[in-house]
Amino acid sequence: MSAVADNYAALQKLGCEVVSVSVDSHFVHKMWNDHELVKMVDGGVPFHMASDQAGNVGRAYGVWDEAQGIELRGRFLIDPDGVTQAMEVMTPPVGRRLAETVRQVQAFQHVRKSQGNEATPAGWMPGDPTLTPGPDLVGNVWKVWKPGAERVGV
Amino acid sequence: MSDPPKGCARLTGAVIGGGPESNTPGAPExxxxxxxxxxxxxxxxxxxxxxxxxxxxxxxxxxxxxxxKWVLLCFYPGDFTFV
Known part of the structure; x- marks a missing residue:
């Protein structure tokens, strides 16, 4: 969560709010903020840290782990109409990479601004060309987009 | 946003519009x-x-x-965990 808090300003610039949720009480959230997170993030956590001790919210979002009584690492990007546009759920030991979340916010915002007329191809970054789905594009994606935009090295 | 929680009641999150069948804290099992x-x-x-x-x-x-507004809703396993 400290990574999200640390990049909150970038998300704010995009008009994106953040709410974090765990099964800890709001009192424990305060302790975590005051004793640890404030040492990682200037001024502490700037967004709402919600408490879901009974897991009701986690169940609705499919991240409730019955065996452990915790919520799995899950992030949901919700648009201004309250519609979920993206979700990612991970088991606890691997953390998220916020840069990808920010990219998705930018991509979904771009698509929304185009009123759904444009789509962003794989590997799209802000400023890159988009695709305009329609009869002219069928069979012609190769002319406007090359897979080299997303070359993965391992 | 609304009234802050008061006292020592064990508060938890609740889904809105879940109807009477949703998990109400304190409801009989x-x-x-x-x-x-x-x-x-x-x-x-x-x-x-x-x-x-x-x-x-x-x-x-x-x-x-x-x-x-756009909202990033982040669930995580728990406070004071390491990742």
């Missing part, structure tokens, strides 16, 4: 049912209200309170 997963891409995200810590104070937060 027999009346509780497993809430069904409703979060799906392209669908309305389940609204909820939950007690929250926010900038030094205690309050409650709901998803619908952010209508008109």
């Amino acid at each position: 027999t009346t509780r049912k497993e809430a069904t997963v409703t979060a799906r891409v392209g669908q309305k995200a389940p609204d909820f209200t939950a007690p929250a810590y926010f900038r030094g104070g205690f309050t409650s937060v709901s998803l619908s309170g952010f209508a008109g």
